Amino acid sequence: xxxxxxxxxxxxxxxxxxxxxxxxxxxxxxxxxxxxxxxxxxxxxxxxxxxxxxxxxxxxxxxxxxxxxxxxxxxxxxxxxxxxxxxxxxxxxxxxxxxxxxx
Numbered sequence: 001x002x003x004x005x006x007x008x009x010x011x012x013x014x015x016x017x018x019x020x021x022x023x024x025x026x027x028x029x030x031x032x033x034x035x036x037x038x039x040x041x042x043x044x045x046x047x048x049x050x051x052x053x054x055x056x057x058x059x060x061x062x063x064x065x066x067x068x069x070x071x072x073x074x075x076x077x078x079x080x081x082x083x084x085x086x087x088x089x090x091x092x093x094x095x096x097x098x099x100x101x102x103x
Contacts, residue, residue, distance in 0.1 A: 001025040001032070001040045003058075008047035010054070016077065020044065023081040024058070024088075031092050039063060049073070056080045058088055066095050 003025055005012050024044070032040050042060035049055055057071035070087035074080035 001029045001042065002037070003042050003044050006043065006045045008045065010046045010048050012046070016046075019078060019081060023078065024085050027085055028088065028092070031089060031096075035063070046077075054080045056084050058084055060088070062092070062095055064095075064099070068092065068095070 001024075003020060005017065005020060028042075029040065039062070042058055045057050045059070047055050053073050053075055054077045055071065055073045056077075057069065060068040062068060068088060068091045070084055070091065072080050072083040072087065074083065
C-alpha cells in the first residue's frame with residue numbers, strides 16, 4: 001500500500017512512519033489483495049490541534065468511483081491510527097460486499 005503522509009504541525013519521523021505502516025498499510029493491504037498496486041494509494045493527513053490531540057484522516061479512491069474517507073482524533077497517535085484503520089476497514093468491506101452483489 002502506498003500511503004502519502006502529510007504532517008501539519010507534526011513531524012513525520014521514521015518511528016511514526018513505521019507505526020503507520022504497521023497499523024494502517026499492512027491491514028489495508030490484506031483487505032485489498034486483489035487490487036493492482038497502483039490502485040492501492042492513499043493520502044494520510046496528520047495534524048495536532050491546540051490541545052495536542054492528533055487529528056488523522058485518510059483519503060482514498062477505489063475502482064468504480066468509490067471514495068473512502070475517515071477522520072479521527074485522539075490524544076495518543078497509535079490510538080488514532082487504530083481507530084482510523086477500523087473505520088476504513090468497515091468502508092472497504094461494505095464496498096467489497098456491494099461488488100460481490102453485482103456478480
